[in-house]
Amino acid sequence: MSKKKQVLLAPLDPVHDIGLKMIRRGLEHGGHKTHLLPPDLPAEEIIQEIINRDAETVLISRTLGYGVAELLARFVDLVDAAGLRDKVTLGIGGMAIRPELAAELGFDAGFGPGTTVEEAVAFVEGKEFKAAKQGVEKKKVDITSGYSYQFINEGLGRKIEQVAELIIQWAENKTSPGVRRAVVRDELWDVERWRNRQGNSEFDKEYPQLCGEQPRNYYFKGELHPKTRRFTREEVIALEKFIHETKPRVMLNRLQHTKSRPVVFNQYGTGCPFMDIGHIKVSEAWGADGVVHFDPSWGARTEGFFDGFLTHQEDGTVITPANLNRIHGGLEPSTLWQVRAHRGLNTPETVVLGAKIGADLTKINICYGSLGAGTDPERLTVDGYHAIRYAAKYKMPFDVVTNEELAGVPAHKAFAGMLIVSALAVKLGGRPMLQPLFAYSPEAMISEQMEDNYVDFNAAKIYALKSIIDAPIWPGAPIGFLTQTEDRVQSSTTTALHACLASSLGVDAISIASSDEAYSGGPIAVPSRTDTLKAVGEGFRFFGGTGISPSERAKIWAEELTESIEAVVDQVIDTGDFVEALYQGVLGNREEGAYPGRAGKGTVRQVES
Amino acid sequence: MSFSSRVIGIAGTAKNTGKTTATNFILKEMHKRKLTPALTSIGYDGERLDNVTGLPKPRVPVVPGTLVAVAHRCLPVSTAQVEVIEETGISTPLGPVVLGIIKKAGQMVVAGPNKSSSLRVILDKLTVYKPHLILVDGALNRIAPMVETQGFILATGASRSSDITRLAYEAHSLDYLFRLPLYQGDWYNYITLVGGDQISFDFSSVFTRSQVDRIIAKFSPAVEKIIIPGVVREELWKELAGVISAQGAGVTIAVADPIKLALGGSVGNLHRLFEGLGERGVAIKVKRPLPLLAISVNPFYPKYRFEANDYHPAYVDAERLHKAVARAVTVPVADVMRNGGLLLEALGIKE
Numbered sequence: 008m009s010k011k012k013q014v015l016l017a018p019l020d021p022v023h024d025i026g027l028k029m030i031r032r033g034l035e036h037g038g039h040k041t042h043l044l045p046p047d048l049p050a051e052e053i054i055q056e057i058i059n060r061d062a063e064t065v066l067i068s069r070t071l072g073y074g075v076a077e078l079l080a081r082f083v084d085l086v087d088a089a090g091l092r093d094k095v096t097l098g099i100g101g102m103a104i105r106p107e108l109a110a111e112l113g114f115d116a117g118f119g120p121g122t123t124v125e126e127a128v129a130f131v132e133g134k135e136f137k138a139a140k141q142g143v144e145k146k147k148v149d150i151t152s153g154y155s156y157q158f159i160n161e162g163l164g165r166k167i168e169q170v171a172e173l174i175i176q177w178a179e180n181k182t183s184p185g186v187r188r189a190v191v192r193d194e195l196w197d198v199e200r201w202r203n204r205q206g207n208s209e210f211d212k213e214y215p216q217l218c219g220e221q222p223r224n225y226y227f228k229g230e231l232h233p234k235t236r237r238f239t240r241e242e243v244i245a246l247e248k249f250i251h252e253t254k255p256r257v258m259l260n261r262l263q264h265t266k267s268r269p270v271v272f273n274q275y276g277t278g279c280p281f282m283d284i285g286h287i288k289v290s291e292a293w294g295a296d297g298v299v300h301f302d303p304s305w306g307a308r309t310e311g312f313f314d315g316f317l318t319h320q321e322d323g324t325v326i327t328p329a330n331l332n333r334i335h336g337g338l339e340p341s342t343l344w345q346v347r348a349h350r351g352l353n354t355p356e357t358v359v360l361g362a363k364i365g366a367d368l369t370k371i372n373i374c375y376g377s378l379g380a381g382t383d384p385e386r387l388t389v390d391g392y393h394a395i396r397y398a399a400k401y402k403m404p405f406d407v408v409t410n411e412e413l414a415g416v417p418a419h420k421a422f423a424g425m426l427i428v429s430a431l432a433v434k435l436g437g438r439p440m441l442q443p444l445f446a447y448s449p450e451a452m453i454s455e456q457m458e459d460n461y462v463d464f465n466a467a468k469i470y471a472l473k474s475i476i477d478a479p480i481w482p483g484a485p486i487g488f489l490t491q492t493e494d495r496v497q498s499s500t501t502t503a504l505h506a507c508l509a510s511s512l513g514v515d516a517i518s519i520a521s522s523d524e525a526y527s528g529g530p531i532a533v534p535s536r537t538d539t540l541k542a543v544g545e546g547f548r549f550f551g552g553t554g555i556s557p558s559e560r561a562k563i564w565a566e567e568l569t570e571s572i573e574a575v576v577d578q579v580i581d582t583g584d585f586v587e588a589l590y591q592g593v594l595g596n597r598e599e600g601a602y603p604g605r606a607g608k609g610t611v612r613q614v615e616s
Numbered sequence: 617m618s619f620s621s622r623v624i625g626i627a628g629t630a631k632n633t634g635k636t637t638a639t640n641f642i643l644k645e646m647h648k649r650k651l652t653p654a655l656t657s658i659g660y661d662g663e664r665l666d667n668v669t670g671l672p673k674p675r676v677p678v679v680p681g682t683l684v685a686v687a688h689r690c691l692p693v694s695t696a697q698v699e700v701i702e703e704t705g706i707s708t709p710l711g712p713v714v715l716g717i718i719k720k721a722g723q724m725v726v727a728g729p730n731k732s733s734s735l736r737v738i739l740d741k742l743t744v745y746k747p748h749l750i751l752v753d754g755a756l757n758r759i760a761p762m763v764e765t766q767g768f769i770l771a772t773g774a775s776r777s778s779d780i781t782r783l784a785y786e787a788h789s790l791d792y793l794f795r796l797p798l799y800q801g802d803w804y805n806y807i808t809l810v811g812g813d814q815i816s817f818d819f820s821s822v823f824t825r826s827q828v829d830r831i832i833a834k835f836s837p838a839v840e841k842i843i844i845p846g847v848v849r850e851e852l853w854k855e856l857a858g859v860i861s862a863q864g865a866g867v868t869i870a871v872a873d874p875i876k877l878a879l880g881g882s883v884g885n886l887h888r889l890f891e892g893l894g895e896r897g898v899a900i901k902v903k904r905p906l907p908l909l910a911i912s913v914n915p916f917y918p919k920y921r922f923e924a925n926d927y928h929p930a931y932v933d934a935e936r937l938h939k940a941v942a943r944a945v946t947v948p949v950a951d952v953m954r955n956g957g958l959l960l961e962a963l964g965i966k967e
Contacts, residue, residue: 051823051849058819077630080756081879083730087760088847088876089821092731109709110687110727111660111755116709 012039012131015062017053018046019069019079026100026122027068033124034131050082054089064096064131067114071103076112083113098130145259145341147367148270148296150515151404151438151479156429160475160569164430166576167423171430174373174585178392180614183607184310185390188217189355189397198363201328218311219352225313234305235317235325238281243316246281250337253288259339262294262544265551269509270516271543272345274485276301277530278320280330284337289533293540297343297368299484299518300334302326307351307380308606312360321529326357331364343367348394349408350380352607354387355394362401369398369405370442371432374424374594378601379411384589386607391428392435399436406481407432412444413488415453415600418468419571424594426572427579429478440515443468445482445505447489449600456564461490461501462508466557467564469512474569482509483518491525498522499538503546510547511554519543623739624909624963625761625768627754629786632671632775634914634952636661638959639753640676641952645960646749647679654683654747656728656738658762659755660710671918671927675723676753682718683747685738687711687727696722704741706734715741726753732761739764749963763875767907769959772941773914774932780940787911788944789887793877794908795946796890799870799901804843807831812838821846828855835859841868850881857889865897873904910948910962913941 016031018024024046031041042060044053057065067082069075079099086092099109100118109117116130158164195210215226224230231237238246262271273295275286287298303323316329324330331346338344345368346361348354354376358369373391377384398405407428409421425441432439445465451457456464465482472480487505491498499522509517521527522542523535575593582588595601626642628635639655646653661676678684678696688711691698697720706713710727713734718724729735735752742750752765757776762768770790777783808816815834819827822844831842832855848856860867871877877900880886890900915937919930934951942949950958960966 051847054821055823058823077757080758084758084760084879085847087732088763088879089823090846092760093733106689106709107660107727110730113658113730113755113758113761114709115707115730 013062014041015065016043017067030127033128066098068100079112143261155477156433163573167430170427181389183389186393189359192359222311236319238316260294264547269514270296272297272518274299276323279318293537299345335365350376354390358394358397371405372407375411378595379414381604382606383608395432395435395437404438406440406442408442412448415449416595417450420595423572423575440479440481442481445486462557463561466561470565471568479515481516485518485520493526495522499542502539503542506543507546507550623750623765625752625765627759629772630776631756633771633773635771638912641956651748654742654750656685657726657753660727678718678724679721690725694724696724735761735764767909769910771912774917784940784944787941789883791945792887794874796902799903808843809839811840822848822852828852832859844871847876861896868899
């Protein structure tokens with residue numbers, strides 16, 4: 008126990024003494040004797056109080072303005088000239104105070120915004136003063152822990168599981184170029200050898216044979232994709248310098264207030280891994296718990312990956328081992344990293360590559376990928392099946408995204424597909440996370456479920472899912488999408504409100520967009536990224552453990568939604584073939600904006616035994 | 617005192633009065649003459665932007681061989697390369713002060729000890745390395761630690777006030793206070809009335825009316841000297857002066873040093889008060905004189921814009937400022953941008 012101190016607290020502002028009063032409580036708690044002086048005393052009178060009370064520490068609070076620095080400096084001078092400077096320790100706190108300013112003013116310590124009572128107490132107790140280590144300690148969270156994946160709606164659950172069984176029987180003896188590349192990547196590619204530039208000769212021989220024309224030209228002729236270029240040596244040096252200088256300065260923050268959920272994800276994918284790392288560092292510092300890698304749309308239509316440290320893509324950052332590896336090297340240890348595998352011709356290989364490089368999470372949905380994202384249903388069912396098996400093997404949880412809703416597919420159809428894929432995942436040993444669209448969907452626009460408010464229909468979706476299965480829910484992607492306009496305040500506000508609704512509904516994670524995501528017309532700007540992170544944090548602070556009460560309609564809609572989901576599953580069962588159901592539009596048809604994709608059509612083969 | 621241990625302070629009447637510009641000028645001129653400077657600061661200097669106004673500030677360029685005494689956290693933010701030669705254990709908000717020698721030229725951020733007693737320790741340590749001159753850069757309007765120097769340059773200018781007449785009068789008053797005659801006689805650590813029944817009080821500074829009342833109550837025609845080791849608040853000086861001047865000629869007021877006088881309040885008011893006392897035959901003397909070596913003037917000031925709630929650079933007439941201050945004081949006055957040579961002369965640095 009340290010010696011009890013006599014502490015003078017001197018507010019030099021008529022109103023801003025709340026901080027001092029909080030510190031006073033902490034000091035008295037620690038057994039120290041405090042005297043809170045009246046506000047705005049002249050320097051000489053404070054010094055007389057130091058003498059009268061034999062004070063050992065003086066804590067002053069003052070908001071800074073021009074001329075105020077001189078006033079504070081004169082106070083320190085007077086303490087020195089009065090011969091008291093060696094007997095008394097001086098601390099200053101206030102909005103604009105930083106250690107540099109405290110040094111300039113002659114104080115022993117400066118406390119800026121965010122200073123904790125504990126730090127001030129440690130200073131008074133003379134424990135070695137370290138410039139307030141701001142930020143928080145963070146650890147990676149397993150979003151899926153604690154879930155049983157048991158169907159609560161057992162009747163519906165049995166039907167969904169029946170469809171999952173159909174898929175397994177249909178897919179287990181089939182393969183595709185995508186699956187074969189994943190096998191090669193899984194069996195022949197040693198990430199450590201690759202990192203050490205030792206080569207993976209067997210892999211290097213096999214892999215290009217399984218690729219499409221563009222990646223093959225890369226491996227055989229060194230041709231890059233026309234939309235990319237290699238980083239220059241100078242750029243690589245600059246990146247390494249940036250990481251070296253930035254990492255020690257990054258202070259992590261938390262967006263959640265008293266609740267620990269939802270975990271917040273921010274996406275990146277500027278096309279330039281260097282810029283991505285910058286965006287990731289900003290996301291981390293402003294409180295994001297995880298980041299999501301966005302790759303370009305052509306990647307989904309290309310058989311195979313390039314390699315090399317590549318930049319200059321326009322809509323997302325190219326997945327190559329080198330790009331992922333560099334980005335992984337820029338992450339804080341506590342940041343969850345999702346590499347999406349969900350939709351294209353490289354789905355199973357993305358899972359393997361991501362896992363080997365260090366991704367924590369991935370994203371797989373056969374239905375969305377083959378109805379909203381352009382891959383042939385037959386091909387993506389085979390690839391998705393194997394992707395899920397690899398996700399299970401590498402213990403990577405994945406979300407089952409339902410962004411086909413953004414194309415116009417009604418929620419009940421998208422949800423039926425999501426639940427089927429999730430049930431398949433559970434059967435294959437995976438840890439799926441449900442990702443309902445949490446936004447102003449085209450369906451709601453047309454059918455007017457959000458005419459009055461954005462609360463009820465979004466709540467209905469969560470209620471419905473929670474009534475069906477005990478599984479983690481991660482709305483997205485991103486939340487509030489299609490409510491955002493080019494007005495950054497509007498975008499941030501609506502994102503924060505959706506985040507608070509998600510929190511109130513007790514979901515596990517959310518994906519948020521930057522405030523200019525929908526309208527940037529190119530890479531998003533860092534300030535707009537911090538907008539929504541800040542707004543979400545403020546929203547969580549505002550609501551804390553309280554919640555938002557949806558109206559009765561939410562429950563009614565939830566029941567309707569559940570019934571409609573069941574009707575869709577029944578139809579799939581009637582079709583007798585999941586892939587055929589996809590082609591027929593049972594899980595979303597052309598009228599609803601869902602077109603069976605064509606990429607990879609005719610590439611599925613029976614496994615020769 | 618040998619030249620090799622000369623310690624010069626550079627103090628200012630306010631922020632942005634040109635302390636760093638004067639420091640940089642002296643460093644540059646010493647470098648030209650192959651003289652070794654040592655540099656420390658009682659504040660924080662060399663940042664790119666002012667901590668309050670956000671306007672750009674001069675940084676401190678240093679060359680190899682220069683000695684520095686700086687807080688640890690100055691090292692990574694300086695572009696100059698510093699070899700640490702000694703840890704001092706003196707703490708500051710920016711970490712402990714270390715002594716170092718510049719190995720590679722660059723910009724230096726300089727923050728040093730924040731109080732007189734720590735500055736004394738640092739100066740003793742720097743002296744061991746025998747620099748030609750030790751420069752103590754000030755901070756804001758802080759002057760108390762300058763008591764540890766052997767003389768100082770005062771930077772004043774439009775940042776203190778854009779009223780040139782007021783600046784000149786203030787300089788005149790400071791010049792007066794720093795030229796007060798030397799007191800040689802008995803000294804006490806508490807306020808003491810010498811003569812008659814000698815009385816020592818239990819305080820060294822006069823900050824409250826009751827303290828003045830206690831002094832006045834004991835004041836008698838027998839008092840010859842008043843020893844004041846601390847600071848007296850300006851309005852209490854007035855009370856004391858009334859009683860002392862009623863007493864008449866022959867009384868000596870002995871104060872510790874001119875800095876403690878200047879800290880009492882407005883130097884203009886104090887100057888007038890002491891001149892009035894002098895006319896009545898009351899002598900004001902200082903136990904430890906601190907020579908004001910020169911004044912540097914700076915026409916720059918950060919002008920506040922209400923409509924934008926920010927500051928932008930502004931200037932008063934440099935020529936008028938220089939002339940007005942030069943006329944008002946007995947020491948050399950230099951505008952570093954125009955006639956910095958005067959500063960060098962005042963420091964005894966020759967071509």
